[in-house]
Structures are given as C-alpha cells and as structure tokens.
Amino acid sequence: xxxxxxxxxxxxxxxxxxxxxxxxxxxxxxxxxxxxxxxxxxxxxxxxxxxxxxxxxxxxxxxxxxxxxxxxxxxxxxxxxxxxxxxxxxxxxxxxxxxxxxxxxxxxxxxxxxxxxxxxxxxxxxxxxxxxxxxxxxxxxxxxxxxxxxxxxxxxxxxxxxxxxxxxxxxxxxxxxxxxxxxxxxxxxxxxxxxxxxxxxxxxxxxxxxxxxxxxxxxxxxxxxxxxxxxxxxxxxxxxxxxxxxxxxxxxxxxxxxxxxxxxxxxxxxxxxxxxxxxxxxxxxxxxxxxxxxxxxxxxxxxxxxxxxxxxxxxxxxxxxxxxxxxxxxxxxxxxxxxxxxxxxxxxxxxxxxxxxxxxxxxxxxxxxxxxxxxxxxxxxxxxxxxxxxxxxxxxxxxxxxxxxxxxxxxxxxxxxxxxxxxxxxxxxxxxxxxxxxxxxxxxxxxxxxxxxxxxxxxxxxxxxxxxxxxx
RNA sequence: GGUGGCGUAGCCAAGUGGUAAGGCCAGAGUCUGCAAAACUCUUAUUCGUCGGUUCGAUUCCGACCGCCACCUCCA
Numbered sequence: 001x002x003x004x005x006x007x008x009x010x011x012x013x014x015x016x017x018x019x020x021x022x023x024x025x026x027x028x029x030x031x032x033x034x035x036x037x038x039x040x041x042x043x044x045x046x047x048x049x050x051x052x053x054x055x056x057x058x059x060x061x062x063x064x065x066x067x068x069x070x071x072x073x074x075x076x077x078x079x080x081x082x083x084x085x086x087x088x089x090x091x092x093x094x095x096x097x098x099x100x101x102x103x104x105x106x107x108x109x110x111x112x113x114x115x116x117x118x119x120x121x122x123x124x125x126x127x128x129x130x131x132x133x134x135x136x137x138x139x140x141x142x143x144x145x146x147x148x149x150x151x152x153x154x155x156x157x158x159x160x161x162x163x164x165x166x167x168x169x170x171x172x173x174x175x176x177x178x179x180x181x182x183x184x185x186x187x188x189x190x191x192x193x194x195x196x197x198x199x200x201x202x203x204x205x206x207x208x209x210x211x212x213x214x215x216x217x218x219x220x221x222x223x224x225x226x227x228x229x230x231x232x233x234x235x236x237x238x239x240x241x242x243x244x245x246x247x248x249x250x251x252x253x254x255x256x257x258x259x260x261x262x263x264x265x266x267x268x269x270x271x272x273x274x275x276x277x278x279x280x281x282x283x284x285x286x287x288x289x290x291x292x293x294x295x296x297x298x299x300x301x302x303x304x305x306x307x308x309x310x311x312x313x314x315x316x317x318x319x320x321x322x323x324x325x326x327x328x329x330x331x332x333x334x335x336x337x338x339x340x341x342x343x344x345x346x347x348x349x350x351x352x353x354x355x356x357x358x359x360x361x362x363x364x365x366x367x368x369x370x371x372x373x374x375x376x377x378x379x380x381x382x383x384x385x386x387x388x389x390x391x392x393x394x395x396x397x398x399x400x401x402x403x404x405x406x407x408x409x410x411x412x413x414x415x416x417x418x419x420x421x422x423x424x425x426x427x428x429x430x431x432x433x434x435x436x437x438x439x440x441x442x443x444x445x446x447x448x449x450x451x452x453x454x455x456x457x458x459x460x461x462x463x464x465x466x467x468x469x470x471x472x
Numbered sequence: 473g474g475u476g477g478c479g480u481a482g483c484c485a486a487g488u489g490g491u492a493a494g495g496c497c498a499g500a501g502u503c504u505g506c507a508a509a510a511c512u513c514u515u516a517u518u519c520g521u522c523g524g525u526u527c528g529a530u531u532c533c534g535a536c537c538g539c540c541a542c543c544u545c546c547a
Contacts, residue, residue, distance in 0.1 A: 009476085027547065035547085042547040072545070154475065155543070202545085224547025225476095231546095254547065255477085261539075266546050292495080293485065298478075298540065308484060308496040315495080318509060350493090354486085363486050366494035373494090373511095380503095380511050442505060449507075460508050467509095 001056070001356040003220070004296060006228060006251040007152055011358060016219050017249060021059045023214035024050060025248065026106065027206060027223040027231070030067040031091035032076040035098055036271035037286075037301055038224070038257040038264045044287060045254045045295045045359070046222045047104040048404060052355050055403045063213045064106035065206060066092050069113050069199055074188055084189050085113070098274050102283055103405045108213050112205040116191045119200045119208040122242055123180050123193075131241045135171045137183030137196040143176040146237045152251060153229035178234055180204040203234035207247070211239060221248035226265075228253050257290075258300045272301065285310045288406045291361035312369070313406065319372045320397060320407065321469055322379055326390035340378045340389040344396045347371035351400050361404060368400055426457060430466050433459075 002011040016022045026046040029035045035043075046064065053060050068088035077084040092111065099105050112119075123139050126132040131145045143149050150156060157176070179201040184190035190197040210218055216239070223232055232251065239247035256263045259270045277286055289309040293299045347367050354363035375393050378385050401407035429448055436444035449459045458471045 029547070030545085039547045045547095070545085153542080156474085222547090226542070226546060229475095229542065230544090256541065256547080258540075263541065263546095267544095268546090271546095288495095289484095296477085297485090300484090304496090305484065311497090312495045315509095322509085360486075362484095362495095363493075366486060369494050376510055437505090440505070446506075458508075461504075461506095462509080463503090 002358055003250050003252065004358045005249075006253050009154070012250065014250065016058065017217055019058075021061055022053055022220070023218040024060060024062045024220045024222065025206070025210040025214055025218050026062065026064040026221075027227055028064040028066050028109070029095055030070050030072055031088050031095055032070070032073045033091060033266070034094055034273045034275055036264065036266070036273050037277050037290075038271060040098075040102060040104070040274045040277075040286075041257050041290050041295075041299070042222065042224045042254045043099065043102070043104040044290050045252070046106075048291065048361065049220065049222065049252070049359060051403045051405065052359065055399075061108075061214060062106040063108040063110060063210065065209050066095060066109055066111045067202065067205060068092055068111045069189060070202060088113075094275075098278070101278055102274060103287070110209040110213055112200060112209070115205065115209050115212065116200065118212050119180075119204045120193050122204060122208050122211075122238065125242045126180070126238065129241065132180065133173065134195050137181075137198060138171075138179055139181035139195055140172055140177045140179055141234065141237060143174055143178070143237065146241050148240070149176070149237050150233065152233045152236055155229065155233075178203060178230065180238065203231055204238060206231070206235045207239040207242075210235070210247075211243070216243045216245050216247075218248050220250045220252060222252045222254065225253040225255055252295075254295050255298045258298050259302075261300060264301065281306055281310065282408070284406045284408055285313055287404070288313050288365075291404060291406075292365065294358070294360050294362050296358070316369070316372055316397075316401070317407065319375055320394065320401075321467075323375060323390055323394040323397070326387050327394055329387040329391035338378075338385050338389045340374060340385055341392060343371055343374040344389070344392050348396055348400070355403075364400070364404065365406075368397065371397065426452070426468055430459070430468065433466065 001014045003014045004010070005012045024046065026043065028043075029039050043064070046062065050060050050062050066088075069084065073084045073088050077087040080087065096105070096109065123132060126141065127134070127139065129145075131142050132139050133142060134140075144157075180203070181193060181195060181198050182201060183195070184197040184199070188199065190199055210221070221232070221235075228251075236247050258264060259272070262268070262270070264271050274286075285306060286309075289301075289306050290299065292305075292309060347370065350367035350370075351364050354360045354367060357363070371393065375390070375397075378390070378393075398407065398409065402409075429452065433445050433448040436442075436448070452459055452468070456471050457468055459466050459468050
C-alpha cells in the first residue's frame with residue numbers, strides 16, 4: 001500500500017509505526033460558521049483512509065480537532081453580539097451533526113480550549129530549549145533554531161521572504177517567527193499562563209492535541225493543501241523541536257474543491273455549506289461525487305456533477321436491489337467457477353490495487369461498476385449461474401461500497417414500527433393490480449402504479465412478477 | 473518573483489513505454505400491453521501544441537500555450 005507523502009513528494013510504502021494501531025490526525029475546522037463542502041472533502045478523504053485501513057485489518061485511531069478559539073471566532077461573535085465561546089459551541093455542535101450525517105466522525109474530536117494546559121506545557125518546553133521568546137506577554141517561535149524549517153513545504157528561507165505579502169511585525173526577531181501565545185487584548189477571551197493572560201496561537205493547538213491523543217509520533221496527518229504552509233510546517237517545527245522526534249510520518253494533502261474553476265474558500269465567499277448540500281442530495285451522492293476524482297486532483301463542484309453521481313448511484317443500487325434476494329445463499333460446493341465469480345474476484349483485487357495506490361477512489365469505483373455490469377449481464381442471462389455466485393457478488397459489492405460509504409443499506413427500511421403494515425398494504429395493492437392485469441384492465445393497473453409512484457413506491461414488472469421499492 | 477499541480481471523447485474521470493478503465497448524457501435495437509429496470513450496438517486511430525529520445529510515447533525529456541493553487545486567515 002502506497003501513500004503520497006508531501007514530505008518526500010513521492011509515493012511511499014505505508015508501514016505503520018505500531019502495527020497494532022494506526023494513528024491519524026486530521027486538521028478540522030475553525031468553528032465560526034457551518035462547514036462547507038470543501039472542508040467536507042478533506043474530512044471525507046480522511047474517513048475513507050480510515051475505513052480502508054480498517055478494511056485491510058488495521059486498528060485505527062483517528063483524531064480530528066475543532067479550533068474553537070481564534071481571531072475569526074472573536075470577530076464573528078462581535079458582529080453577532082454573542083460571546084465567542086457561545087458561537088464556538090453552537091458551530092462546534094453543528095459541525096459534529098454534519099459529520100455524523102456525512103459519515104465522517106472521528107474517534108476523538110479534541111477542542112483547543114480544552115487543551116490549554118497541554119499547549120502551555122509545550123510552549124514552555126520550547127522556551128526552555130531556546131526555541132521561543134517572549135515579547136510583551138506573547139510567545140513567538142524562533143524559526144531559525146529549527147534547521148529543517150521548510151522541509152514540508154519545500155521552501156527555502158529566502159523564498160519565504162522574497163514574495164512575502166506578510167506584514168512585518170517589528171517585535172519579531174525574524175519575519176518568519178510565528179506566535180504560539182497571544183497576549184490578551186481588552187474584551188477578548190483569555191487564559192492564565194506563565195507569561196500573563198492570553199490565548200493560544202493556531203498552530204500550537206494541533207501540535208499539542210495530536211501528541212496528546214496520538215503520541216509524539218503519529219502515522220498519517222491529513223489536511224487541505226492550503227494548510228501545508230505555514231500551518232503544517234509550523235506544527236512540525238513546534239513538535240519536533242520539543243520532542244526531538246518525527247511528528248508525523250506521512251503527510252497527506254487534499255487538493256482543493258473549486259467552484260467554476262477557482263478555489264472555494266471562506267475568504268472568496270463562494271462556498272457551499274455541507275448542510276445545504278445534504279439537504280439537496282443524499283449523503284451517498286455527495287460522497288460519490290467527492291471521490292469521483294483522486295484526492296490530489298482539484299475537483300469542480302457543480303450541480304451537473306452531482307446529477308451524474310446520482311444517476312451512477314441509481315445504477316449501483318438497482319443492481320444491489322436485484323441482487324438482494326440472493327443474499328442468504330450460502331456456498332455449498334464451490335466446484336463451479338462461473339464467469340461471475342471470476343468477475344467478483346477481479347473486482348476485489350482491482351479495488352484493493354486501486355486503493356493501495358494512494359487511495360485512488362476513482363479507479364476503485366471503476367472496478368465496482370465493471371462488476372455491476374457483469375452482474376446485470378448475468379442477471380439478464382441467468383442461464384446456469386449458481387445463486388451463490390450472485391450472493392458472492394452481493395456481499396463483495398456491499399463490502400467495498402461500505403469502505404467508500406456510497407451505499408446506504410438502511411435506505412429501504414427506516415420508518416420504524418409501521419414498516420410491516422406498510423409492506424402488507426403494498427403487497428395487497430400489487431395483488432389487486434395483478435388481478436386487473438390478468439383481465440387486461442390496463443387502466444386500473446396503471447393507476448395503481450402511478451398513484452404508488454406519487455407515494456414514492458416504485459413498481460417494476462419483471463419476468464417473475466412485480467417488484468417494488470421505496471424511492472426518495 | 474519562488475514553489476507545486478493540471479490540460480484524456482459532448483460532460484466527468486482512471487490509466488499505461490507497445491497502441492485508451494469506469495460513470496453521465498445521446499442515438500439505434502431487444503424485452504414489455506405500456507412504463508421502469510436491464511441487456512446489445514454506436515460515440516477518442518487518439519490523450520493541449522511543437523520538437524527530442526525510442527523499434528514504438530498519451531505515458532520519458534525539452535520548449536511553448538492555456539488554466540489552477542500555495543508563498544496571507546481559509547480544508
């Protein structure tokens with residue numbers, strides 16, 4: 001299994017530090033607004049890495065943070081006339097709701113404000129090592145003490161200064177130095193520290209929380225490509241200077257989601273909220289769309305793309321619906337090897353090969369749909385294909401679809417107690433319709449079909465009689 | 473200015489030094505009372521342009537054109 005590591009700019013074999021448990025850290029959102037679909041792409045890539053590792057038999061611990069104290073939160077709270085902590089709490093909860101609905105929850109969702117002591121300790125360590133200095137109650141990281149600074153973003157010190165559009169803060173020894181602790185300003189939230197009241201800088205929280213929850217060295221660190229510099233670079237500087245150990249072994253950076261060819265970003269104000277998208281399309285459709293391109297390639301977000309995904313997924317679920325009746329078939333004698341069984345094995349190996357190649361979800365989907373075609377062909381022909389082969393295909397497809405999170409197995413029965421009675425009523429209507437059909441009473445037959453369709457029950461007449469399913 | 477990336481059919485998107493997965497859309501047909509689903513066939517002699525290396529390049533190298541991103545808070 002290979003992962004593209006931004007650190008080396010190469011595909012590298014993935015070998016976990018501790019084979020018993022793979023650790024993953026994913027940079028989460030600053031909670032001053034609902035998360036947008038771009039944030040969701042990074043969360044989704046993280047989630048699929050986790051699910052795939054799980055599929056491969058690894059135990060995984062995934063931490064995704066919430067930045068709940070930050071300039072933006074303070075500014076937004078001021079505008080809305082609420083306290084920063086209240087604003088952060090509301091959007092933090094909203095983020096967790098969205099993540100749950102989107103299927104991208106982590107094992108731990110640490111919050112910055114709940115890790116102030118860890119951050120202070122880390123800053124103190126860096127001060128003790130001479131890698132930081134205090135100016136008027138703020139603490140800065142001394143970049144030139146870390147010889148490897150720039151190794152992630154592959155920037156040389158002179159490059160960093162040359163085109164820098166950054167305002168020079170005269171109090172810094174070096175323009176590249178960044179704050180780990182910000183001295184309190186009037187009216188802003190603050191915490192007690194050895195250097196006076198203040199609040200943490202952005203970068204220090206990820207270092208402190210990642211190391212607290214995953215240990216000094218973690219396996220995989222995921223973030224949007226915009227965070228590579230300076231955020232991730234600074235995380236490395238802080239953590240490795242403090243511990244003397246590698247902070248993260250594999251750096252995964254997710255390419256940007258675009259709108260009309262340009263980046264979707266909060267500052268561009270062209271973003272689409274995940275929850276709005278989820279109100280328009282099912283989770284699976286959005287997930288399918290976001291993984292229809294490999295994660296290191298930019299992807300343009302638009303409605304026609306989503307409609308394509310919706311159609312593609314309909315093809316997939318039609319196939320699975322047709323296959324479902326074979327679900328319980330157990331393989332008795334595996335003497336016969338039908339072409340379908342061969343196709344199932346091919347799909348599995350192609351799926352694994354694709355995912356092993358830096359999580360190539362687009363290619364993995366190709367393997368899945370190739371099998372879908374083969375299944376449909378077999379279903380149409382149905383000559384001498386053992387039912388167990390269909391069962392195998394069903395289970396194989398369900399399994400890989402769950403790794404990608406593109407098929408909702410609960411879709412057909414979510415309504416709870418009334419489901420059984422509903423099913424009986426539909427069965428009754430189908431019987432009446434069948435009677436009408438045998439009389440060639442097409443008006444009645446079509447009326448039942450049309451009216452049920454209006455109630456989201458779709459009838460299909462097949463060789464073996466009518467089938468029905470709930471559609472949304 | 474520095475760094476990185478992208479350009480494959482109408483649209484989206486994989487991919488490989490030996491002659492282009494998959495999805496969507498479209499057209500024709502099969503099945504069907506009709507519909508839906510499914511199946512069959514059709515849709516890139518060609519992978520931005522121009523050179524080079526090679527027996528052979530879309531895939532390697534160079535130049536050029538176009539687009540995007542990072543270097544500043546943003547996943």
